[in-house]
Amino acid sequence: MTTARLIALDQILFVLVAAAWAATAGIALTGLRQPAAAGRRTRLIAAASCAAAIVVTALRVAVTAGLAGAGWWFVAEKVTLALPLVVVPALVSAAVSLPRLLRGTATGSTRIVAFPLLVAAYGAVAGIACAVVISYPVTAGGAAAVLALFAAGSAVTWRLLGPARSPRHGWQAAGTCVLALALALTIGGGWPSGHLHPEHDAGGPGVSVDLLRGPAPAAAGGPAGARERVRRFTLTAQPATVRLPSGGGAEAWSFNGQVPGPVLRVRQGDLVEVVLRNRLPVRGGAEQADSGQADSGQGVTIHWHGYDVPAAEDGVPGVTQNAVWPGQSHVYRFRAEDAGTYWYHSHQNSSVAVPRGLFGLLVVDPAAPAPESEDHVLALHAFGSRATLSVDGAAPSDLLTRLTLPPGARTRLRVVNTDTRPVVLGLSGVPYRIAAVDGGDVPGATELDGARLHLAAGGRYDLTFTMPSGPVLLTTGDRPALLVNGPATPPPAAGPIVDITRYGSPAALPDRFDRETTWVLDKTLAVSGGLPRLAQTVNGKAWPNIPTPVVRRGQTVRIRVVNRGTDTHPMHPHGHHVRILSRNGVPATGLAMDTFDVAPGEVWEVALVADNPGVWMSHCHDLAHAAQGMEFHLAYEGVTTPYDMTGGNHPA
Numbered sequence: 001m002t003t004a005r006l007i008a009l010d011q012i013l014f015v016l017v018a019a020a021w022a023a024t025a026g027i028a029l030t031g032l033r034q035p036a037a038a039g040r041r042t043r044l045i046a047a048a049s050c051a052a053a054i055v056v057t058a059l060r061v062a063v064t065a066g067l068a069g070a071g072w073w074f075v076a077e078k079v080t081l082a083l084p085l086v087v088v089p090a091l092v093s094a095a096v097s098l099p100r101l102l103r104g105t106a107t108g109s110t111r112i113v114a115f116p117l118l119v120a121a122y123g124a125v126a127g128i129a130c131a132v133v134i135s136y137p138v139t140a141g142g143a144a145a146v147l148a149l150f151a152a153g154s155a156v157t158w159r160l161l162g163p164a165r166s167p168r169h170g171w172q173a174a175g176t177c178v179l180a181l182a183l184a185l186t187i188g189g190g191w192p193s194g195h196l197h198p199e200h201d202a203g204g205p206g207v208s209v210d211l212l213r214g215p216a217p218a219a220a221g222g223p224a225g226a227r228e229r230v231r232r233f234t235l236t237a238q239p240a241t242v243r244l245p246s247g248g249g250a251e252a253w254s255f256n257g258q259v260p261g262p263v264l265r266v267r268q269g270d271l272v273e274v275v276l277r278n279r280l281p282v283r284g285g286a287e288q289a290d291s292g293q294a295d296s297g298q299g300v301t302i303h304w305h306g307y308d309v310p311a312a313e314d315g316v317p318g319v320t321q322n323a324v325w326p327g328q329s330h331v332y333r334f335r336a337e338d339a340g341t342y343w344y345h346s347h348q349n350s351s352v353a354v355p356r357g358l359f360g361l362l363v364v365d366p367a368a369p370a371p372e373s374e375d376h377v378l379a380l381h382a383f384g385s386r387a388t389l390s391v392d393g394a395a396p397s398d399l400l401t402r403l404t405l406p407p408g409a410r411t412r413l414r415v416v417n418t419d420t421r422p423v424v425l426g427l428s429g430v431p432y433r434i435a436a437v438d439g440g441d442v443p444g445a446t447e448l449d450g451a452r453l454h455l456a457a458g459g460r461y462d463l464t465f466t467m468p469s470g471p472v473l474l475t476t477g478d479r480p481a482l483l484v485n486g487p488a489t490p491p492p493a494a495g496p497i498v499d500i501t502r503y504g505s506p507a508a509l510p511d512r513f514d515r516e517t518t519w520v521l522d523k524t525l526a527v528s529g530g531l532p533r534l535a536q537t538v539n540g541k542a543w544p545n546i547p548t549p550v551v552r553r554g555q556t557v558r559i560r561v562v563n564r565g566t567d568t569h570p571m572h573p574h575g576h577h578v579r580i581l582s583r584n585g586v587p588a589t590g591l592a593m594d595t596f597d598v599a600p601g602e603v604w605e606v607a608l609v610a611d612n613p614g615v616w617m618s619h620c621h622d623l624a625h626a627a628q629g630m631e632f633h634l635a636y637e638g639v640t641t642p643y644d645m646t647g648g649n650h651p652a
């Protein structure tokens with residue numbers, strides 16, 4: 001069974017285990033309070049229920065043992081805490097309660113029979129609590145909180161089941177519970193203070209991220225200026241309306257009135273200069289906008305997704321700049337050193353802004369002439385529930401888009417997933433190759449025929465083929481999205497999904513690492529925005545309390561990413577591509593990716609070479625998950641940032 005299945009099964013089982021023990025205890029208590037003969041039947045039912053509870057408990061142990069095979073990260077809190085709390089009383093129940101219930105005549109032994117059953121029920125409930133409050137690593141606070149409640153419940157129960165009961169006992173019991181709860185909240189609630197990045201706060205020694213800028217254009221007429229091509233663009237954030245061919249529509253935020261924003265197409269070596277202007281509506285009047293005051297409307301930035309620009313050009317509010325408020329502007333500059341397919345999007349309130357349309361495509365053509373004569377860039381995006389496709393920056397369509405290409409033409413389709421969910425792509429009617437992944441060429445890309453592809457949110461695949469005489473069909477999800485040279489439609493690709501980590505020829509990979517770090521992804525109760533909430537967590541913590549990994553320039557870092565939750569997480573470290581070393585222990589070919597999809601139960605190992613100093617965002621590109629806590633920083637020793645989350649800066 002896959003790890004993901006075991007995780008899901010475990011979640012069903014811990015509810016079942018709790019229900020079984022609670023039912024058993026309830027039935028037994030009823031039976032024990034009835035007169036000997038009348039209660040006999042009830043006590044036998046309780047015995048049967050107890051046997052069932054023991055069986056599901058054993059099943060849970062077996063599932064945990066299976067999960068342990070995938071790694072200690074998946075089971076630590078279960079083995080050390082959740083299981084002992086239910087298994088020990090379950091064993092006592094089997095030895096003490098079950099035989100007495102079976103004899104059927106047990107009377108006068110309420111305490112001895114019912115206590116282990118009730119404690120098993122508490123233990124099982126504590127197991128559910130563990131799943132909600134504790135991730136990996138197991139924290140002393142979380143464990144103490146669970147234990148305190150469990151112990152208090154058990155102690156009170158022991159008293160209440162005793163022979164001499166008086167109203168005083170009730171008060172004592174209530175008092176104990178309140179005390180335990182207070183204790184649990186105090187220990188478990190050693191909530192972090194919300195220090196954002198103490199390791200690299202402004203004011204410390206070092207270089208400010210603000211100084212790590214892209215190059216300014218060489219002075220006109222200078223020797224370097226003669227060779228340098230500067231490409232200037234203006235992107236104006238403004239409202240727009242998206243009309244879908246099916247009849248649907250959406251109020252959107254756009255760059256230059258179009259969604260997606262303009263395709264920025266430059267050549268390798270160009271100096272790119274982009275002026276961002278914010279003309280989104282002002283909240284609360286024009287003077288507020290003039291004062292550049294935070295919260296005077298929707299702020300905007302531009303992040304160059306997958307383009308490893310100098311840190312100051314990365315477009316993250318609160319990290320590399322302040323959000324650009326309505327009426328303000330900002331200039332980005334970087335040299336287009338790497339050819340390939342990229343995209344850009346606002347990073348202010350990105351979980352709202354990107355789905356609403358503040359994104360566009362960036363294509364860097366290689367300096368050497370490309371072999372393909374047909375080159376088209378496709379953006380996948382959902383407006384509400386409508387999946388759409390935009391070809392070459394044209395208005396998005398939720399119906400089948402048609403394209404005509406000359407048969408025999410060497411063709412490149414650059415597919416960009418600008419959505420927050422992964423998509424399964426199918427290309428049929430022609431064998432094809434994945435020529436590039438996340439902008440980088442794939443060495444030794446083999447030909448695929450009928451195979452389907454899984455593209456992470458934020459990720460890009462360049463698909464190349466020679467246009468056949470017949471039609472070619474691209475499907476996204478189950479939807480026929482693009483038909484080239486119809487009207488006949490080839491059957492959709494239905495082959496297996498390519499394991500992208502094993503695609504292409506093996507690259508030379510680092511085998512020595514200066515640092516190792518593990519990111520365990522989960523969904524648990526954590527403090528985010530000052531309050532405990534169900535959050536998407538990394539190592540049990542949520543933004544802004546996830547500690548910042550700090551690297552030194554030149555270091556090679558091995559990052560292990562473990563997903564112990566039930567959601568897929570497209571992890572996206574800014575400023576760097578990582579090389580995929582392995583997935584679930586299976587060696588990878590070493591493709592460079594900037595957004596990699598870690599599915600439930602998966603363990604990825606990637607290598608990051610620290611060659612781009614800065615303070616970088618690192619987050620899940622399911623932007624709702626980022627907003628629910630799954631974002632943190634990656635910082636370089638000696639680099640500080642003067643920006644923070646005050647003044648309305650809000651990356652997720």
Ligand code: C2O
Pocket residue numbers: 303305345347458572574617619621
């Ligand atoms: Cu495309 Cu931090 O994001």
Ligand code: CU
Pocket residue numbers: 536567568569570620621622625626630
């Ligand atoms: Cu996620």
